[in-house]
Amino acid sequence: MIGVERQNSIPVEDARPEGLRILWRQYTRNHSAVVGSIVVVSIALLAIFAPVLTPYHPSDDFDLTQTLLPPGSPGHPLGTDLNGRDLLSRMLFGARISLTVGLVVQAISITIGTTVGLLAGYLGGRVDDIFSGVINILYSFPSLLFAIATMSVLGPGLYNIFLALGFIGWATMARLVRGEVLSAKSRDFIEAARASGATPVRIMLRHLLPNCLGPIVVIGTLGVAGAIMSEATLSFLGLGIQPPAPSWGSMLSRGREFIWMAPHLTIIPGVAIFITVLGLNLLGDGLRDILDPRLKE
Amino acid sequence: MIPVLLGITLITFLVMQVVPGDPLQLMVDPKGRELDPETIRAIKAKWGLDLPVHLQYLRFLSNAIRGDLGFSYRFNRDVNITVLERIPATATLATAAMVLAMLIGITLGIASAVRHRTWFDVGSMVFALAGVSTPIFWLGLMMMYLFGVVWKVLPPSGYGTWRNLIMPAVALGLSSSGVLARLTRSSMLNVIRSEYITTARAKGLSERTVIYRHALKNALIPVITILGVQTGSLLSGAVVTETVFAWPGVGRLLMESIMNRDLPVIQGCVLLIATIFLLMNLVVDINYALIDPRIRYR
Numbered sequence: 001m002i003g004v005e006r007q008n009s010i011p012v013e014d015a016r017p018e019g020l021r022i023l024w025r026q027y028t029r030n031h032s033a034v035v036g037s038i039v040v041v042s043i044a045l046l047a048i049f050a051p052v053l054t055p056y057h058p059s060d061d062f063d064l065t066q067t068l069l070p071p072g073s074p075g076h077p078l079g080t081d082l083n084g085r086d087l088l089s090r091m092l093f094g095a096r097i098s099l100t101v102g103l104v105v106q107a108i109s110i111t112i113g114t115t116v117g118l119l120a121g122y123l124g125g126r127v128d129d130i131f132s133g134v135i136n137i138l139y140s141f142p143s144l145l146f147a148i149a150t151m152s153v154l155g156p157g158l159y160n161i162f163l164a165l166g167f168i169g170w171a172t173m174a175r176l177v178r179g180e181v182l183s184a185k186s187r188d189f190i191e192a193a194r195a196s197g198a199t200p201v202r203i204m205l206r207h208l209l210p211n212c213l214g215p216i217v218v219i220g221t222l223g224v225a226g227a228i229m230s231e232a233t234l235s236f237l238g239l240g241i242q243p244p245a246p247s248w249g250s251m252l253s254r255g256r257e258f259i260w261m262a263p264h265l266t267i268i269p270g271v272a273i274f275i276t277v278l279g280l281n282l283l284g285d286g287l288r289d290i291l292d293p294r295l296k297e
Numbered sequence: 298m299i300p301v302l303l304g305i306t307l308i309t310f311l312v313m314q315v316v317p318g319d320p321l322q323l324m325v326d327p328k329g330r331e332l333d334p335e336t337i338r339a340i341k342a343k344w345g346l347d348l349p350v351h352l353q354y355l356r357f358l359s360n361a362i363r364g365d366l367g368f369s370y371r372f373n374r375d376v377n378i379t380v381l382e383r384i385p386a387t388a389t390l391a392t393a394a395m396v397l398a399m400l401i402g403i404t405l406g407i408a409s410a411v412r413h414r415t416w417f418d419v420g421s422m423v424f425a426l427a428g429v430s431t432p433i434f435w436l437g438l439m440m441m442y443l444f445g446v447v448w449k450v451l452p453p454s455g456y457g458t459w460r461n462l463i464m465p466a467v468a469l470g471l472s473s474s475g476v477l478a479r480l481t482r483s484s485m486l487n488v489i490r491s492e493y494i495t496t497a498r499a500k501g502l503s504e505r506t507v508i509y510r511h512a513l514k515n516a517l518i519p520v521i522t523i524l525g526v527q528t529g530s531l532l533s534g535a536v537v538t539e540t541v542f543a544w545p546g547v548g549r550l551l552m553e554s555i556m557n558r559d560l561p562v563i564q565g566c567v568l569l570i571a572t573i574f575l576l577m578n579l580v581v582d583i584n585y586a587l588i589d590p591r592i593r594y595r
Contacts, residue, residue: 133300133304134304136301137300137304137305137308140301140571140574140575141305141308141574142532142533142570142571142574143529144530144533144534144536145532145536145567145570148533148555149309149312149563149567150312152563153312153313225430229430229432232432236432236434236537237536237540237552239555252432252434252435252438256438259438259441259442260446263442266435266438266439266442267439269435270432270438270439273432273435274427274430274431274435277432278430281426281429281430282426
């Protein structure tokens with residue numbers, strides 16, 4: 001008997017590193033995840049080291065004698081904009097705005113969504129009815145339309161973007177977590193935890209939450225891409241971040257007025273949005289294959 | 298459906314309530330001259346703006362049900378006429394984009410599932426992901442620049458002929474086509490692995506018959522479910538596309554009204570788009586039961 005117990009206890013000790021090793025192996029074999037993370041990490045590094053990489057300030061350094069220079073001009077590898085500001089500097093600092101919006105909005109969505117999803121799924125009954133009702137209403141509103149309407153009321157600005165996108169974004173997360181909790185709730189390990197006297201809070205945080213982490217990471221990553229795209233769209237429409245702040249969307253919106261003379265002002269910010277969103281989508285897709293194959297539809 | 302619709306009207310109403318600035322001033326005198334308190338009181342009483350908020354909501358709701366969405370400050374006429382006359386343009390654009398998205402998306406999805414793990418499959422999935430990751434407004438501007446300005450093969454913007462429709466429809470439909478292609482492919486792959494397909498093949502049916510007569514029917518069920526959701530993103534996307542191409546639809550009206558703070562029209566547009574979206578989802582749900590007999594038997 002004792003021998004059997006010892007044998008059983010050894011693999012349990014080793015389970016975590018072994019699990020991580022399997023995940024790592026799956027990760028390195030997943031082209032989508034690898035390419036996606038290379039893209040995302042590169043953009044993050046460019047954003048972090050923006051002040052080191054470029055001598056110009058993105059909005060204060062302008063030179064009205066050097067406006068609308070094409071890419072490849074001396075001192076301005078990507079050219080200059082209408083006010084003679086260095087486009088490369090604005091692109092690099094623009095990456096900061098995009099990534100900040102993506103991360104903050106997803107942090108809000110994940111916090112609210114996970115809390116609501118856990119409560120609704122675990123407690124059930126009246127609580128679930130109320131939360132599910134709210135989730136359904138928010139979910140049945142086209143999210144970009146909701147953001148446009150909200151921004152038209154709140155007015156433009158970075159913090160309002162966090163509010164508008166975070167406020168609708170959590171519904172997706174809550175729906176997902178609630179579903180995961182509902183399917184995990186009736187399983188034996190939750191029953192066992194309850195029988196051994198764990199409090200509801202402990203069951204939710206220690207037993208149910210870890211079960212939802214895979215899907216949360218996947219949907220969160222794709223959500224960062226969605227938030228970046230939404231911010232760019234709102235800023236393009238003039239409802240998001242206002243010039244002279246270097247948001248890619250508002251740069252594109254200004255650039256389109258000069259598309260005949262200086263198409264690079266429209267092309268380059270668009271390519272940046274495209275690459276960033278594509279990288280995040282690739283990463284999210286790859287993570288889905290690795291962490292939660294069931295999500296794949 | 299009804300609670301959701303009520304929720305949407307409530308959100309739309311509340312959002313408009315917290316707007317800073319007095320719309321009344323704009324409505325009566327766009328130049329912003331001071332009005333005497335007596336006139337303001339009279340106008341407020343006429344439009345019910347002196348009532349408590351919850352009564353204002355009930356008034357708004359009962360008017361909305363009867364098709365009265367209020368009065369546009371800017372156009373100086375009924376909101377529902379203003380909004381309704383913009384519907385054909387948006388409907389044309391959204392329908393064209395949806396048809397295009399379904400044609401490209403479903404064809405590409407089937408073709409890459411049949412050629413699973415080939416270069417064609419990889420290529421079309423890269424295309425689909427690129428489609429999903431391309432900003433609509435940027436794609437629109439790039440097409441406008443290349444086809445409209447550099448090569449001059451299509452009118453860069455405007456409304457009226459089918460030539461005007463091509464670029465906006467492509468810009469709007471491409472991202473949905475990516476979503477549909479990805480979904481069709483994975484759904485098709487699932488179905489192809491099922492036993493009844495093996496049976497069909499074992500009977501000696503041609504691959505063509507197996508795919509199009511047997512597999513496709515089941516593979517399209519999840520695709521149809523997502524069409525409702527796609528309508529929502531198409532309608533939101535229409536706001537952007539119409540702005541880029543100066544297309545005179547509901548989306549452009551919404552943006553113009555936002556810029557002019559014409560609140561009743563904003564409210565009307567949002568309500569209209571959300572309702573169409575809900576109705577589309579209802580239609581999809583009903584069709585879902587019609588198409589998939591398993592749902593009815595349950």
